[in-house]
Amino acid sequence: MGRIGIMGGTFDPIHKGHLLLGRQALKEYRLDQVWYMPSGQPPHKRDHDITDVKDRLAMVELAIRHDPDFLLSDFETSREGNTYTAQTLRLLKEAYPQHEFFFIIGADSLYEIEYWYHPEKIIGVVPILVADREYSREHREIDEQILYLKEKYQGEILKLHCREVDVASKEIRQLVRDGHSVENYLPEEVEKYIISHHLYQEA
Numbered sequence: 001m002g003r004i005g006i007m008g009g010t011f012d013p014i015h016k017g018h019l020l021l022g023r024q025a026l027k028e029y030r031l032d033q034v035w036y037m038p039s040g041q042p043p044h045k046r047d048h049d050i051t052d053v054k055d056r057l058a059m060v061e062l063a064i065r066h067d068p069d070f071l072l073s074d075f076e077t078s079r080e081g082n083t084y085t086a087q088t089l090r091l092l093k094e095a096y097p098q099h100e101f102f103f104i105i106g107a108d109s110l111y112e113i114e115y116w117y118h119p120e121k122i123i124g125v126v127p128i129l130v131a132d133r134e135y136s137r138e139h140r141e142i143d144e145q146i147l148y149l150k151e152k153y154q155g156e157i158l159k160l161h162c163r164e165v166d167v168a169s170k171e172i173r174q175l176v177r178d179g180h181s182v183e184n185y186l187p188e189e190v191e192k193y194i195i196s197h198h199l200y201q202e203a
Contacts, residue, residue, distance in 0.1 A: 017165030
């Protein structure tokens with residue numbers, strides 16, 4: 001039996017913040033492995049242009065290839081149609097009953113999760129590990145949000161004691177589009193892939 005962290009997202013592109021969260025989850029909650037699981041067609045981004053799945057898978061593979069604690073999973077991209085986290089977690093538990101899964105998310109997702117497809121089938125199904133964050137006037141403090149969700153959905157939500165890298169994939173795409181350096185935000189091999197494959201060049 002393994003303790004497996006699931007890190008989902010479009011990874012368009014994967015950046016150092018994603019790797020930092022995975023590393024902290026491994027260390028703080030004694031996970032055996034973190035599976036980076038690029039999404040197929042996320043329903044909440046169906047009106048956005050998403051980079052081809054083969055490129056997103058390739059970038060994740062490059063980012064984690066030297067770390068045996070990280071694994072690239074095509075569990076979502078191999079499924080057709082929209083992919084929902086609630087469905088993915090259920091299917092994972094059915095496919096790998098020998099594992100204990102943990103769902104790793106950034107702080108912003110904790111405030112948005114009630115708008116996801118069947119949040120009660122996410123929060124109540126596996127423990128959630130969420131990145132810490134500074135207080136924002138836009139939201140209640142993270143400890144209050146955790147308590148609210150735990151009481152409402154009877155789930156387990158635990159904090160990862162590391163700050164998220166203050167950059168989003170959307171901002172990285174814009175930096176590339178504008179011709180700015182992104183070396184501080186991306187693994188070197190991912191940056192080279194973006195350049196050599198001319199990704200994010202058009203608006």
